Amino acid sequence: MEKRAEQAERRALEMLENARRLASAVAATPDAVFAPFWFAVPEARPLMGEDGSLSPVAELAPGTWYLAVGKRGDALVAQAADGMRGFLLDAAGIQRDDADSAAAAAKSGFEPFWFAVPVSRPLMGEDGSMKAVANLTPGTWYLAIERRGDALVAQAADRKRGLLLDTTGIQRGDEEVAKSNVRETLRAAELLASAVAASPETDFEPFWFAVPVPRPLMSEDGSMTAVAELAPGTWYLAVGKRDDALVAQTADRVRGLLLDTTGIQRG
Structure with a gap:
């Protein structure tokens, strides 16, 4: 085994x-x-x-x-x-x-694309009831997965989907959002693989730290699964180091790998 x-x-x-x-x-x-x-x-x-x-x-x-x-x-x-x-x-x-x-x-004629709305707009149900199932907000990317007449079938991050009837002024993101996401994903995957493969630092001195922005704490099992989210204004304990990642522990004893340690505040 x-x-x-x-x-x-x-x-x-x-x-x-x-x-x-x-x-x-x-x-x-x-x-x-x-x-x-x-x-x-x-x-x-x-x-x-x-x-x-x-x-x-x-x-x-x-x-x-x-x-x-x-x-x-x-x-x-x-x-x-x-x-x-x-x-x-x-x-x-x-x-x-x-x-x-x-x-x-x-x-297969429709090619999905990412878009953002210029102002808040309702996402209507596909059942024809004219009932809003969600509200699309500016500054968030949504995925257009189909066209129905002049309307788009749109999907939010939580997979909720419906009809966007008013498509005037929408900003298309096309593949730039996906390319940015995949660059971040690949970088995180490389950091995690490197951290999991690395030997623990033997002379590491534990210390308390805080993060400048919310950051995921990744599982030590190599699965790219977040076990917790570290929040600014809270102190966490760094109990080890694996390559460039910290082995961190929360107050409720959940521990994992913090891959991005830039800008952390040491206590």
């Missing part, structure tokens, strides 16, 4: 490889001559968000048909029956069904 440290290092390296694949997909130019097709996966595989973060938006399950609507580098842009889209980074062993290519192509 693998030791815990070896498992964490293996998981961190797998996560780093996924981050690199995701970065490559976001940076790649869409395949202009791609022919959409239906496919099924041989085993459960994550569908990664087009926003460049390492948080899966869905899990593709065996025995279900999904629509490949595009290709970015080695990744497929896949769509589920509920309209959820994302990157399938590992397409090895998928089962293709090209029998309904024409129908698939008809579904």
